[in-house]
Amino acid sequence: MKLLFSILTCVTAIVLFYSFDDIKNLTGIQIHLPFLSFLKHNSTTTSRTHPEHILPLTPPVVLQPLSDMSVPRAIRTAFVAIEQAEGAGARVRRSIGTPKLRNFSPFILLDHFTVGSGSGFPDHPHRGQETITYLLSGGVDHEDFTGNKGTIGPGDLQFMTAGRGIMHAEMPHENPDGSPNVGMQLWVDLPEKLKMCEPRYRDLRATEIPVADVDGGKVSVKVISGQSHGVDSVRDLAYTPVWIFDITMRPGGKISQILPQGWNSFAYTLSGTTNFGAASESTNTPLSSSLADSSPAKTVGPFHNVVFDQAGDFVQASNAAEAKEDSRFMLIAGQPLDQKVVQYGPFVLNSVEQVQQAMLDFQSNSNGFERARGWESEIAKRMG
Numbered sequence: 001m002k003l004l005f006s007i008l009t010c011v012t013a014i015v016l017f018y019s020f021d022d023i024k025n026l027t028g029i030q031i032h033l034p035f036l037s038f039l040k041h042n043s044t045t046t047s048r049t050h051p052e053h054i055l056p057l058t059p060p061v062v063l064q065p066l067s068d069m070s071v072p073r074a075i076r077t078a079f080v081a082i083e084q085a086e087g088a089g090a091r092v093r094r095s096i097g098t099p100k101l102r103n104f105s106p107f108i109l110l111d112h113f114t115v116g117s118g119s120g121f122p123d124h125p126h127r128g129q130e131t132i133t134y135l136l137s138g139g140v141d142h143e144d145f146t147g148n149k150g151t152i153g154p155g156d157l158q159f160m161t162a163g164r165g166i167m168h169a170e171m172p173h174e175n176p177d178g179s180p181n182v183g184m185q186l187w188v189d190l191p192e193k194l195k196m197c198e199p200r201y202r203d204l205r206a207t208e209i210p211v212a213d214v215d216g217g218k219v220s221v222k223v224i225s226g227q228s229h230g231v232d233s234v235r236d237l238a239y240t241p242v243w244i245f246d247i248t249m250r251p252g253g254k255i256s257q258i259l260p261q262g263w264n265s266f267a268y269t270l271s272g273t274t275n276f277g278a279a280s281e282s283t284n285t286p287l288s289s290s291l292a293d294s295s296p297a298k299t300v301g302p303f304h305n306v307v308f309d310q311a312g313d314f315v316q317a318s319n320a321a322e323a324k325e326d327s328r329f330m331l332i333a334g335q336p337l338d339q340k341v342v343q344y345g346p347f348v349l350n351s352v353e354q355v356q357q358a359m360l361d362f363q364s365n366s367n368g369f370e371r372a373r374g375w376e377s378e379i380a381k382r383m384g
Contacts, residue, residue: 061241061260063227066314072256072277073265073312077101081112081268081303088383089119095268095305097187104264104307105336106240108348109187112268112303115140116181117174122380124169125369126162127358128195128348130188130238133158133170134224134246134330136270138181141379144168145371148201155206157224159237162346163190165361165368166199169377184268184330188240192339192350196368197239208234218253222246226333228257241335247317248328249274254318257331265315265333267306272327275299276306277316310336 079100081093090113095101097109108129115121133140135152142150142158145167152158160168172181190197204224212221212231221228226243243263247255249272259265267276277297300306308315319327340350347358357367365373 061227063258063260064313066256066258070313071311072314072316073259073308073310075276075298076307076309078276078298078300078304078306081305086111086113087115087119087121090115090121093303096266101305101307103341103343104266105339105341106189106242106334107186107264107266107332108189108341108343109185110268110305111185112182112270113185114180114182115172117172117178118383120169120171120380120383122169122171122383123167123375123377124346125165125167125362125372126160126346126348127165127361127368128354129162129190130240131158131160131162132186132188132238132242132244133160133183134185134244135181135183138175138179138183139173140181140183141171141173142168142201143377143379144199144201145375146199146201150201150203152203153206155209155222157204157237159202159204161190161197161200161239163194163197163199163368165358165372167369167372167375169380171377171379171382186242186244186332187348188238188242188334189337189339189341189348190239191337194239195349195354199368202237204234204237210234214255215249215253218250219255220248221255221257240337243331243333245331246328247331248326249317249319250326251319251323252321254316256314256316258314259333260335261313262310262336263333264310264336265308265331267308267315267317268330268332269300269302269304269306270328270330271302272319272325273299273301273323274327274329275318275320277318 081095083091083093086092093112095110096104096107134157135154137154139151139153150158210223210231210233212223212229214221214229222245223231223233224244224246225233226245228245243259245257249255275297315331342349342352342355344355347355349355349358361367362369362372
C-alpha cells in the first residue's frame with residue numbers, strides 16, 4: 001500500500017506540470033490516467049453545497065489622488081511572449097503561465113491568441129477559475145453545457161466563471177476577408193471559498209465600455225473594469241477584483257494610471273513602442289521628480305509583458321513625440337489571493353487532492369460535471 005501511495009504521489013507530481021495540450025484527452029468522456037482507477041475504487045464522492053454569491057465581494061476601492069508624495073511602481077521584469085501552438089490549430093503568445101511568470105496571483109494564465117477558420121478550442125472542461133476573453137478583431141462563438149451561447153465581436157468581452165465545473169467550446173468565425181480572429185484570454189483564480197460556486201457566463205459589449213480621454217486627448221483609455229481619470233467602468237463582472245484597461249497613446253502622449261495599493265499588476269503591449277517609467281528606490285519620491293525626463297524607464301515593442309512591483313501608487317507610460325505610430329497596451333491589476341495554487345491543465349484548485357477529485361468528477365460526470373455526460377457543443381462540429 002505504501003508503494004502504491006508513493007507511485008500515486010509521483011505520477012500526480014508529474015502531471016501537474018503538463019500544459020493544456022497534454023490534457024486534451026479530457027475532452028472525451030474517459031481520462032486515460034492509470035491512477036484514476038485506483039481513485040475510483042478507493043474514494044468516496046460527497047455532495048457539496050453551492051451558494052450563489054453576489055458581486056462585489058469586497059467594498060469599492062477608494063483611490064487617493066496623485067500628490068507630490070505619490071510613488072510610481074517600479075518594473076520588476078519585462079520579457080517578450082513567444083508564439084506557440086495551442087488548442088486545435090490556434091497560435092498563442094503566453095506570457096503568464098510559463099516558467100517566466102507563473103501563478104502571479106490572482107492571475108493564472110494570459111494568452112494573446114490568433115485563431116483562423118478550421119481551428120479553435122473545442123469542448124473542454126474547467127474548474128476553479130474565471131476566464132476573461134477580450135476580442136481584438138474577428139468573432140468568436142461560445143457554448144457551454146449550461147445552455148449558454150454567445151458571440152463576441154471586436155472590442156467585446158466574455159466573462160466565464162467555471163466554479164465547480166463547466167464544459168464549453170470557443171470557436172472562431174470564418175471572416176470574409178480570410179483574416180484571423182485575434183484576442184486576449186486571461187485566467188483569474190477564484191477565492192478558495194468560491195471554488196465550488198455555480199458556473200455562470202456573461203458578456204460586455206464594446207458599446208458599454210466607457211472611455212477616458214487623458215493628456216489633452218493624446219491618450220485614450222477604455223475602462224473595461226476599474227477607474228481611470230474620473231471614469232468608472234460600467235460594472236464588475238468577476239468575483240476576484242480585477243481592473244482592466246485598454247490604453248492607446250498617440251505620439252507624445254503620456255499617462256499616470258493610479259492602481260489599488262498592494263495589487264499585482266502588469267502591462268501587455270499590443271502595438272507600437274511604449275516607454276514605461278520605473279520608480280526611484282526611495283519610498284517618498286516626490287511626483288515632480290518621479291515624472292522627470294531623467295527617471296529610469298524601459299522601452300519595449302509589441303508582445304511584451306511588463307510586470308510591476310506591488311509597492312507604489314501608479315504606473316507611468318508614454319509614447320515618444322517622434323514616434324511614427326500609436327502605441328497600445330493592456331494594463332491589468334488584480335487583488336492577490338492568499339492561497340496555494342495547484343493547477344493541472346484547466347483545473348485550478350488549492351491542493352493535489354482537489355485536482356485528483358476534479359479529474360475523477362469529470363470522468364464520472366458528478367459533483368458539477370453531471371451535464372457533461374453525452375454533451376457535445378454544436379459550434380465545435382464545424383471542425384468536422
